[in-house]
Amino acid sequence: xxxxxxxxxxxxxxxxxxxxxxxxxxxxxxxxxxxxxxxxxxxxxxxxxxxxxxxxxxxxxxxxxxxxxxxxxxxxxxxxxxxxxxxxxxxxxxxxxxxxxxxxxxxxxxxxxxxxxxxxxxxx
Numbered sequence: 409x410x411x412x413x414x415x416x417x418x419x420x421x422x423x424x425x426x427x428x429x430x431x432x433x434x435x436x437x438x439x440x441x442x443x444x445x446x447x448x449x450x451x452x453x454x455x456x457x458x459x460x461x462x463x464x465x466x467x468x469x470x471x472x473x474x475x476x477x478x479x480x481x482x483x484x485x486x487x488x489x490x491x492x493x494x495x496x497x498x499x500x501x502x503x504x505x506x507x508x509x510x511x512x513x514x515x516x517x518x519x520x521x522x523x524x525x526x527x528x529x530x531x532x
Contacts, residue, residue, distance in 0.1 A: 425480050426453055427499035432487050435495060442486035448519070449479040455516045 426449075432438050433446040453476050462468040484492055 422477065422480065424496070424499055424503070425484070426450065427504045428492065428495040429480065429483055430504040431495040431498045432483075432491055435491050437491050438487055442483060445479070445486055446483045449476070449483045451515050452476065452479060 429446050429449060433443055433450070438446070460468050460471045462472070487495075
């Protein structure tokens with residue numbers, strides 16, 4: 409199996425997992441903490457803005473290759489297994505259409521600005 413086909417398979421799996429997370433977010437048995445992590449995960453994954461801009465060679469794509477899978481993994485670990493199984497089945501039969509949205513980008517920008525302000529206040 410070539411590297412390109414392997415990466416395509418992994419990207420498709422991540423896309424399915426994001427769709428399942430969307431359904432898990434809306435599931436009534438998902439707790440508040442997992443919902444917040446899922447919201448941040450979906451917001452970051454769908455945001456047109458990244459922590460590290462994609463135009464920076466190599467490093468620009470590292471956040472997509474590392475941060476998003478880590479956020480997905482964290483989200484899945486916080487969701488009850490039976491809920492995640494149900495949501496994966498629903499995503500397989502009826503995938504959610506997730507599109508990039510500037511509302512999510514505004515939320516992500518707000519979070520990053522808050523983090524930067526906290527860091528600056530603690531350093532100075």
